[in-house]
Amino acid sequence: MNIGVAGAGAVGCYFGGRLSEAGHEVTFLARGEHLHAMSQQGLVIQEEERQFLVDGIFTGNVAALGDVDLVLFCVKSNDTKEMAQQLKAVIKERTLVMTMQNGVDNEEILNDVFGADRVLSAVTYIQAAVDEPGKVSQQGRVKLVLGALDPSTDFASAVVSLMQEAGVDTVQSKNIRVRKWNKLLWNATFNPLSAISGARVGEILDDDQLRKTAETICREVIDVAIHKGILVEPEATVSHIFSRAEMARQHRTSMLQDRLRGKRMEVEAMCGYITKQGALLGVQIPALQSIYSVLNFVNDQQNKTSVLKT
Numbered sequence: 001m002n003i004g005v006a007g008a009g010a011v012g013c014y015f016g017g018r019l020s021e022a023g024h025e026v027t028f029l030a031r032g033e034h035l036h037a038m039s040q041q042g043l044v045i046q047e048e049e050r051q052f053l054v055d056g057i058f059t060g061n062v063a064a065l066g067d068v069d070l071v072l073f074c075v076k077s078n079d080t081k082e083m084a085q086q087l088k089a090v091i092k093e094r095t096l097v098m099t100m101q102n103g104v105d106n107e108e109i110l111n112d113v114f115g116a117d118r119v120l121s122a123v124t125y126i127q128a129a130v131d132e133p134g135k136v137s138q139q140g141r142v143k144l145v146l147g148a149l150d151p152s153t154d155f156a157s158a159v160v161s162l163m164q165e166a167g168v169d170t171v172q173s174k175n176i177r178v179r180k181w182n183k184l185l186w187n188a189t190f191n192p193l194s195a196i197s198g199a200r201v202g203e204i205l206d207d208d209q210l211r212k213t214a215e216t217i218c219r220e221v222i223d224v225a226i227h228k229g230i231l232v233e234p235e236a237t238v239s240h241i242f243s244r245a246e247m248a249r250q251h252r253t254s255m256l257q258d259r260l261r262g263k264r265m266e267v268e269a270m271c272g273y274i275t276k277q278g279a280l281l282g283v284q285i286p287a288l289q290s291i292y293s294v295l296n297f298v299n300d301q302q303n304k305t306s307v308l309k310t
């Protein structure tokens with residue numbers, strides 16, 4: 001299959017790399033030093049046990065994705081609208097677009113731009129990072145749960161097979177929005193708190209005050225999910241989220257990694273969306289709301305600093 005990666009950073013390079021290794025033609029859309037390094041030396045992927053070199057097409061020109069059959073949509077949520085509009089102008093009418101992003105609002109944007117009948121969504125379980133330009137590392141388990149936004153369409157199973165044949169543990173879901181909400185509950189509990197405090201997941205679990213705050217946020221977000229009509233059993237969900245966190249003790253969440261690198265954090269996707277939904281639905285979420293206001297300020301400051309640097 002002819003596959004495009006829109007936003008070849010950590011996630012896009014990893015899954016695009018696995019598909020390229022399985023023999024598919026993959027075009028990686030990237031930019032800056034990372035694109036330069038991949039164009040010169042190829043893409044190096046470091047997994048725990050092995051390293052492999054990906055020899056794909058590396059480009060900074062979105063028009064190079066014009067002929068692909070499937071786009072892995074992997075930009076940070078802050079860039080979703082802009083990337084979706086750029087893609088819409090160049091891809092074929094029948095090209096499938098699969099978001100592998102965190103959060104639940106990217107689906108709404110992609111739905112508006114492309115129509116639900118060709119958008120897929122994946123819950124992405126992976127711990128990947130761009131360690132240096134041209135080099136991506138991945139640790140721990142890799143798993144995808146994927147489904148179509150419109151479950152009456154039948155193309156999700158073909159993409160599940162594509163991933164499975166490339167050796168990626170992938171299952172199909174008929175209710176992908178609920179699965180995405182479940183992941184968002186984890187991310188909203190740990191990502192903003194880790195970004196504001198600088199703590200790894202294990203440090204949040206071990207510090208009484210931080211743990212209490214994480215639990216408070218978790219319950220707030222569960223409340224919003226329930227008011228949105230997502231079926232969640234609060235006690236079982238809190239306990240599941242905290243037991244999954246035990247397996248990621250050393251992890252610096254993607255939001256903390258962005259903050260440490262001076263990059264714009266996904267504040268809207270991880271807290272802004274939930275805060276706004278809470279306000280619309282009349283659900284009080286003071287803990288997450290406070291963290292949202294601080295992280296928004298930090299994001300704006302980082303943005304100003306990077307503008308000053310350029």
Ligand SMILES: NC(=O)C1=CN([C@@H]2O[C@H](COP(=O)(O)OP(=O)(O)OC[C@H]3O[C@@H](n4cnc5c(N)ncnc54)[C@H](OP(=O)(O)O)[C@@H]3O)[C@@H](O)[C@H]2O)C=CC1
Pocket residue numbers: 006007008009010011012029030031032034060074075076077079083100101102103124125126127128129130254266
């Ligand atoms: N990393 C992880 O382990 C996980 C991440 N996720 C989610 O997956 C999504 C992607 O995350 P991740 O891969 O870490 O993010 P990255 O920042 O590593 O990757 C996104 C890439 O897209 C590039 N990009 C953005 N706009 C353009 C453009 N117009 N043209 C070319 N390149 C562009 C970015 O470039 P630049 O850097 O210059 O902005 C960056 O290289 C996020 O929603 C994240 O929350 C989900 C599970 C795990």
Ligand SMILES: CC(C)(CO)C(=O)C(=O)O
Pocket residue numbers: 102124125126127128187191248251252253254255
């Ligand atoms: C915890 C993790 C790596 C789960 O895949 C994640 O989604 C993040 O750090 O944002």
